Amino acid sequence: MIQTRSRVLEHVPLAEKTYRIRLSAPTIAAKILPGQFLMLKLPGLNDPLLGRPFAVYDVDFEQQAIDVVYLVIGKMTTLLQEISPGQELEIWGPLGNGFPELSPGPEAIFVAGGIGQTPFLAYAHQLLGTKGFGGRAAKRVIDKVTLYYGVRNKNLLAGVSDFEKAGVQVKVASDDGSVGYHGLVTGLLEQDPPKAPIITCGPEPMLKAVSKLAEKYGVPCYVSLETPMACGFGACFSCVTAVKTPEGVDYKRVCIDGPVFEASKLVWGH
Incomplete structure (x- = not known):
């Protein structure tokens, strides 16, 4: 750091x-x-x-x-x-730990709610091979990236043109129907059942719903948590989240063990 x-x-x-x-x-x-x-x-x-x-x-x-x-x-x-x-x-x-290094494949799916799109632009560049990060050379590993992006209304859509310029297909949902699909972003996602790894960020109820959809359709799912933090480097233990372990449940610090976790390992509601 x-x-x-x-x-x-x-x-x-x-x-x-x-x-x-x-x-x-x-x-x-x-x-x-x-x-x-x-x-x-x-x-x-x-x-x-x-x-x-x-x-x-x-x-x-x-x-x-x-x-x-x-x-x-x-x-x-x-x-x-x-x-x-x-x-x-x-x-x-x-x-934090950053997003997973996905195996080469045809598609990756991002699901964002509210301000949850913010971690995904750099990741799209990495997966599509348009930028390299951390001193690594750019290398394309995914053929197509699709962003499912849910907002309350059209005035809150932020950065769509940035994603489109990066080569991402953007599909939008709004709570009030003012833009895109009228309803929750999870409803939009289910219109075309996912067949690729899902990476999601946004409000916890949405993350839980996306995780359940990933389990339903048998695809990997990774969650980037938006947990409030005080220090950011593990000293204060203010950002713990419950995670399944072979022994039961443990509490991990989101700032250093996350913010990205496998959805199947999270215990929702703790």
Whole structure:
């Protein structure tokens, strides 16, 4: 883990209350893998006192920078939206275990709800071979990546064009029917029963439902948890989740044992 101050290079809106911020971080950008995350903190402020976790959205290797996408939902992100290019943030990372290295195959399926699409752009680049991460050469391992993306309404759709430019097929569901399929993203997924590995991120009820669908159709499923964290590197034990073990149930720290887990090993509701 590297802790440093990072200069903001870009800060642009993507959707309603949703922004992409680009941070100059050459050393972290060279190491970070899709599915890992950063902790960000506003320098000089004691409220909020602690940092907050943010998934890596993408890496710009020319600028040696990391993109983060966030939704304004609390004190930290309300203050973060006021940050301008040229200002600095405190950051530490890379953190977490990242997404699995899938075996070569015809397709991978991403399922996102709310702001859960944010870890998937870098992973799409990795799987489709358009970018290499962590010092590794780019290598295509998946022929097709499909993103099933659920939002409350069309105003909250963020980054669809980024995924499409990366070569991802995007299928959208909205709770109010204002865009795409009218209903839950799991309903959209079941219209074409999955036959490929599923990777999912979003609210816990959606993750549980996607996990059950994966079990129903007999496909592997990996879950990226959005658990609140205080430190990000395993010292505070504030982000534990229940995981099945041969002995019963154990509690794993999401920040270092996750945030990505095999869905079949999670104990929902703990």
